Every structure is written in structure tokens, then in C-alpha cells.
Amino acid sequence: MKDWSPLVVGIGGTLRDGSTSERALRLALTEAARLGAKTQIFAGQSLNLPHYDAIERTERATSLVEALRAADGVIIATPSYHGSISGLVKNAIDYTEDLRADARSYLAGRAVGAIVCAGGAQAMGATLGTLRTIVHALRGWPTPFSAVINAAQRPFSADGACSDPIIAxxxxxxxxxxxxxARMRRLYESRRNGLAPQISEAAPAQCA
Structure with a gap:
């Protein structure tokens, strides 16, 4: 079997290009790619979707749903608006309802990384708790570690580079x-099905 690369889908940011949460998401996806994953991002105008409706689908909405259906892992980055996740990000997450009848319904079988950007500790904590609760409700696996970023510190430069090594x-x-x-899940499924996958590895990240 050829080396397998998981697909990690990123969702987040605001309608403003280059927001703190979007830059954080892009940096996380860059690291996922370095570790051998394929990545796809939905940020900025790609999240400008109609309010979730069970009937009609725009091209953008269909692209999001199909990406989540194929995803082996997900990273969600949201700003904190009044102590919770943004309506824009929540609306995108609501489209997982289209996966309810799949063999992997909603976000089942997928690790979901959480990134929260806010102007203070109280908002960061409340928003992170909400996001992790939503992931649980969608049968996803919130990663043990989540990232919280004080947006008031302006840790990203105009080109998206992070000036704070701890945040990075x-x-x-x-x-x-x-x-x-995603790789552990793949290994489990392959062994259950009598296969022996070859999974390439990259050097792990170190977190202080």
C-alpha cells in the first residue's frame, strides 16, 4: 500500500481576509502539511454561506460539505464574539447536518483541533468550552490540546508570520x-480489515 496522507480540513476566520483567526488556522494547516497531510481551507468569503437550510445548497456550501465528508481530521479556528464562537463559524459547522446519514455521521471518527482568538482570558475560556462541546455533540474527538490566542497582542505580521514562538x-x-x-485511526481500520498500511512520519512538534 502506498504511503497515505490524511486530509485535514480547516474552517475559520472572519469575512475579513487576514483576520487573526484565519492566520492562526493557516499556520496550523501549514504544520499539518509539513507532517505529511493534505489540507483544504474554508476561510474568508468561502464561509459566506446562506443560513443553514435543509433543502438548498450553494456551490460554496456543497464544497464545504464534500470536504468535511472526505476529511480525516478538522481544525476549527474562531474569534470570540460576546463569549462564544462567531455566527459565521457556527453556521459553517451547522452544515455537518448534511452528513447525518453517512457511515461516519457528522464528525465521527475525526479528530478536531480547536483554535480560539479573543481579547481576554474570560472570552477565550468560554468560547473554547463552547467549541469543544459542539464538537462532542457532532461525535467528533476534540484534541486534548487546544490553542487560545490573545488577539490584542497582534501576534501575526501582514504576511501571516507569527512573532510569538509560544503561539506558534x-x-x-x-x-x-x-x-x-488520523493516522492512528487509519492504522486501526487497516488492521481491522486485514491490511498493513505504510504511514510516513515527520518530526513531531514540541510544545512548551
Whole structure:
């Protein structure tokens, strides 16, 4: 069997290109790619979706649903709005309802990394708790480690580089756990089916 690369789908940011949460998400996906994953991102205008409706689907909505259906892992990055996740990100997550009848319903069998950007500790904690609860409700596996970022510190430059090594480590660790879980899941399924997959590995991230 050829080396297998998990697909990690990133969802997050705001309608404003280059938001703190989008830059954090892109950095985490870059680390996932370094670890051998394929990545796909839905941020900015790609999240400008109609309010979830059980009948009609736009092209953007269909692309999101199909990406989540194929995903082996997910990373969600959200700003904190009034102590909770943004409506934009929640609406995107609501489209997982289209996966309810799948063999892997909703986010089942997928590790989900959480990234929260906020202006203070109280908002970060409340929003992270909400996001992890939503992932649980969708049968996903929230990674043990999550990243919280104080957006007031402005840790990202205009080109998306992170000036804070601690934040960079946090984002790398989230990505590593998502990729690691996807590979463990693949190994489990292959052994259950009598196969022996070859899974390439990259150097793990280190988190202080």
C-alpha cells in the first residue's frame, strides 16, 4: 500500500481576509502539511454561506460539505464574539447536518483541533468550552490540546508570520494531534480489515 496522507480540513476566520483567526488556522494547516497531510481551507468569503437550510445548497456550501465528508481530521479556528464562537463559524459547522446519514455521521471518527482568538482570558475560556462541546455533540474527538490566542497582542505580521514562538508552538501542537489521530485511526481500520498500511512520519512538534 502506498504511503497515505490524511486530509485535514480547516474552517475559520472572519469575512475579513487576514483576520487573526484565519492566520492562526493557516499556520496550523501549514504544520499539518509539513507532517505529511493534505489540507483544504474554508476561510474568508468561502464561509459566506446562506443560513443553514435543509433543502438548498450553494456551490460554496456543497464544497464545504464534500470536504468535511472526505476529511480525516478538522481544525476549527474562531474569534470570540460576546463569549462564544462567531455566527459565521457556527453556521459553517451547522452544515455537518448534511452528513447525518453517512457511515461516519457528522464528525465521527475525526479528530478536531480547536483554535480560539479573543481579547481576554474570560472570552477565550468560554468560547473554547463552547467549541469543544459542539464538537462532542457532532461525535467528533476534540484534541486534548487546544490553542487560545490573545488577539490584542497582534501576534501575526501582514504576511501571516507569527512573532510569538509560544503561539506558534501551540498551533503546531494542535496540528500534530489532529494528524496523529488520523493516522492512528487509519492504522486501526487497516488492521481491522486485514491490511498493513505504510504511514510516513515527520518530526513531531514540541510544545512548551
Amino acid at each position: 508552538q501551540q498551533l503546531a501542537f494542535v496540528a500534530e494531534q489532529v494528524v496523529e489521530f
